[in-house]
Amino acid sequence: MTEIKAEQNLPQIYTQAFDSFMPLDAGLNSNMEYIAIDMTGLNLNAQDKATILDYFKKYKVTVMEASFDDLKQKSLFDEKHMILNGILLSIKKVDIKSDTKVQIEGSKYRSGNGAIGVVTTIIYMDNSWQIDKADITWIS
Structure with missing residues (x-):
């Protein structure tokens, strides 16, 4: 049986966290x-990032890698109404509790008055x- 190590499975773990x-x-x-x-700050290679982005195509909308600043630069932030026309998912903290359990803190952002903070626990099972x-x- 191969040994499971969370550090070696971060792309899959991040995908599950974002999807949660x-x-x-x-x-x-x-x-x-x-x-x-x-x-940003998720130590992923280009293939890992592409795999994560590809997974989110199931939501039938455009999927991209971008920070809030990137979205503003691409004019994807409605300055007049102070809202995104989509959502921004981000991870702020990764806490590897064990080889088979990881806790992730992140957020889902639409606007200053439309955002949530999330803590997700991802486990290796089956x-x-x-x-x-x-x-x-938290909710804003």
């Missing part, structure tokens, strides 16, 4: 035109990385 944000405060998803994923729980920690 999607059903929370589903109103933020309404009429979204895109999903932007901020991978030969795959799965969401154990995802809780909203």
Whole structure:
């Protein structure tokens, strides 16, 4: 049996974490035109990033790697209404609890008055990385 190490499976873990944000405060998803994923600071190679972005195509909207500043530069932030026309997912903290359990803190952002903070626990079970729980920690 091969040994499982969370550090070697971070792309799969990040994918599960980002996906766990999607059903929370589903109103933020309404009429979204895109999903932007901020991978800043997530030590991923180009292939890992492409795999994560590809996974989110299941939501049938444009998917891109972008930070909030990138979105503003691309004119994807509505300055007049102070809102994104899509959602921005980001991870702020990764806490590897064990080889088979990782806790991730992140956020799902639509506007200053439409955002949530999330803590997600991802575990290795039945030969795959799965969401154990995802809780909203703050709402704006």
